[in-house]
Amino acid sequence: MTETSAVAAGPSGTERRGGVVRAARGFGWPAAVAVAYTILQLVLVVPGSGLGWDETVYVSQVARDAEAAFFSAPRARGVTYLIAPVTALTSSVEVLRGYLALLSGAGLLLALWVWRRLLPAPVLALAGALFAGLWITVLYGPQVMPNLWVALGSLFAVGCFLRGARDRSDRVALAGLCGGVAFVALMRPSDALWLALPLAAAALLVRAWRRPLPLLALAAGAALGCAPWVVEAYVSYGGLSARLRRASEIQGDLGWHLALDDQVRALDGRLLCRPCDIPWRRPVTAVWWFMLPLLVVCGVLVAARARRLAVVLVPTLAGLSMAVPYVLLIGYAAPRFLLPTYALLALPTATGLARIGRAAWPRPLAVGALAALLAAHLAVQYVVLDSAAARGRTNRVAFGRVAAELARQGVRPPCVVSGAEAVRVAYLAGCASRQTGGHDGSVTPAGLVALARDRPVAVVVAGEDARPAYTQGWRVLRLPDLPGRSDWRAYLSPAAQGKPVRGQLNKSRTEKRN
Known part of the structure; x- marks a missing residue:
C-alpha cells in the first residue's frame, strides 16, 4: 500500500481551520x-x-x-x-x-x-x-441488537484512524480511534478484533503512518472494550478459554463454513437463517448485493486517480475484514451480521457512484437511468422492510395473547416458564425463563420440579414435541397459536391456579408492557 502526500502530510493550522469551516x-x-x-x-x-x-x-x-x-x-x-x-x-x-x-x-x-x-x-x-x-x-x-452499533462505531473508528494518519498533531482523532474501537469491542469483542487487524496492518505497512500512537490507541481501545467480557468470563463462565469454547459451540463450532449463499438468501427478509435451507424466492432482493463488489472496485479506482486512495482503500479493507467471520467461519446467516461491512463499503461505493453521476450529467437519458435504478433499489428495500416490520407487529400481538392466557390460568409472578419460546413468553408474563437443556440450559429437571413446589411453573411445548416426563400430573393448557406454528400447549404445575379477575388485570399489564 502506498500513500499520497495529500494524506501523509498534515495541514497547517490555518489550512486546518479553513477546512473545518468549509466542511461544516x-x-x-x-x-x-x-x-x-x-x-x-x-x-x-x-x-x-x-x-x-x-x-x-x-x-x-x-x-x-x-x-x-x-x-x-x-x-x-x-x-x-x-x-x-x-x-x-x-x-x-x-x-x-x-x-x-x-x-x-x-x-x-x-x-x-x-x-x-x-x-x-x-x-x-x-x-x-x-x-x-x-x-x-x-x-x-x-x-x-448490537450489530448496527458495531457498524456505526467501526465507521467512526476508521475515520478517526485516517484523520490521525493525515495529521500527526490531531490527538482528538487518536482519542476517537481508541474510543471507537472500545465501543465496538463493548458491543461485540470479536468484531473489534476484525476491525483492528487491517488498521494495525496499515499503520505498520505505510511508512508515513508507522508510529506507535495509532497502534497504542488500537490496543488500548480493544483492551478497554473487551475488559468487561473477559472479567465476566472468569466470574460466570469458568475462565476465558472456557467461555471462548462455549461461544464457539453455541455458534455451531467456528471453522471453515462458506456462508455467502446463506447471506444472499437471507436478504429476502429472513432475520435468522439457521439452518439456511430455504428456497431463494425473490432474487431481486439481492441484485444490489451482487453489484456491490463492482461499485466498490470502481470507487477504489476513482479514488486512486483523484489521489485519495488511502481514504477509500482503508475502509474497504476494514469492511472486508469484518465480513470474514460471517461469510467464512459461521455456518448460518443473518443480514444484520454484515451491517459493519455495508457501512464501510458505502464509502467506496458512493465515491464510484458520484463519479458515474458526474460523467452522466447533464445527459438526460443517463441521469434518468441512474435515478430509475436508485428508485427501484429503494422500492425493493421498502417492500422487504414492510414485510419484516409487519411480522414484528404480528408477533407482538400473538405473544401477548399467550402471556395473557397463562396469566388467566394462574401463571403470575413469581413464576417460571420453560420450553419453547420461553424467553419471550416469560418476559411478557413477568416470569423467569429457565431451560433444562440446550444452549441456554440453566436448571435441571429436578431443579425445575423443586421450583414448582412453591410457585407457578409453565412448560411450553409446540407441535408434535413430546411432553416432558417431569410434568406428569400437571394440568394441560391449550395456548393460542403463534405465527407459522400451531398446536401450542403448556403444562402447568399445581401452584398455577387461575383467578379470572386478577388474570384480566394481569392481561392489561402484559399488553401495556408489550
Whole structure:
C-alpha cells in the first residue's frame, strides 16, 4: 500500500481551520440523511413493534420489572448499557424504540461527521443514504441488537484512524480511534478484533503512518472494550478459554463454513437463517448485493486517480475484514451480521457512484437511468422492510395473547416458564425463563420440579414435541397459536391456579408492557 502526500502530510493550522469551516458549511446533506433515517424508523418500524427473542434477552438484563434471562457465552453487554437509562424508567417498548431511533440517527451523523475532512460532503451524504436506505439498517436502528452499533462505531473508528494518519498533531482523532474501537469491542469483542487487524496492518505497512500512537490507541481501545467480557468470563463462565469454547459451540463450532449463499438468501427478509435451507424466492432482493463488489472496485479506482486512495482503500479493507467471520467461519446467516461491512463499503461505493453521476450529467437519458435504478433499489428495500416490520407487529400481538392466557390460568409472578419460546413468553408474563437443556440450559429437571413446589411453573411445548416426563400430573393448557406454528400447549404445575379477575388485570399489564 502506498500513500499520497495529500494524506501523509498534515495541514497547517490555518489550512486546518479553513477546512473545518468549509466542511461544516457543506455538511447539510449528510445531516439531512441522518434526520431522514431517524424519521423512517419512527414511521415504519417503531409503531406497534414488539421485542424479538434476542432483544428480550438483552432487555431483561436491565429491565426494572423482569427476571434476567440466561445470558449465553457469545453475548456481550454493550447494548444493555446503551438501553439501561430508558429501561430504568419505563417498560414501554415504544419509548425504548423511539430512544434508539433517535440515538442511531445521531450515531450515523457523528460517524459521517468524522469523515468531513477526508471526503466531500456530497459523497458522505450519498454513502449515508446508501447505508441508511437498506431495509436491514432501518429495521435494526430502533432494535436492541448490537450489530448496527458495531457498524456505526467501526465507521467512526476508521475515520478517526485516517484523520490521525493525515495529521500527526490531531490527538482528538487518536482519542476517537481508541474510543471507537472500545465501543465496538463493548458491543461485540470479536468484531473489534476484525476491525483492528487491517488498521494495525496499515499503520505498520505505510511508512508515513508507522508510529506507535495509532497502534497504542488500537490496543488500548480493544483492551478497554473487551475488559468487561473477559472479567465476566472468569466470574460466570469458568475462565476465558472456557467461555471462548462455549461461544464457539453455541455458534455451531467456528471453522471453515462458506456462508455467502446463506447471506444472499437471507436478504429476502429472513432475520435468522439457521439452518439456511430455504428456497431463494425473490432474487431481486439481492441484485444490489451482487453489484456491490463492482461499485466498490470502481470507487477504489476513482479514488486512486483523484489521489485519495488511502481514504477509500482503508475502509474497504476494514469492511472486508469484518465480513470474514460471517461469510467464512459461521455456518448460518443473518443480514444484520454484515451491517459493519455495508457501512464501510458505502464509502467506496458512493465515491464510484458520484463519479458515474458526474460523467452522466447533464445527459438526460443517463441521469434518468441512474435515478430509475436508485428508485427501484429503494422500492425493493421498502417492500422487504414492510414485510419484516409487519411480522414484528404480528408477533407482538400473538405473544401477548399467550402471556395473557397463562396469566388467566394462574401463571403470575413469581413464576417460571420453560420450553419453547420461553424467553419471550416469560418476559411478557413477568416470569423467569429457565431451560433444562440446550444452549441456554440453566436448571435441571429436578431443579425445575423443586421450583414448582412453591410457585407457578409453565412448560411450553409446540407441535408434535413430546411432553416432558417431569410434568406428569400437571394440568394441560391449550395456548393460542403463534405465527407459522400451531398446536401450542403448556403444562402447568399445581401452584398455577387461575383467578379470572386478577388474570384480566394481569392481561392489561402484559399488553401495556408489550
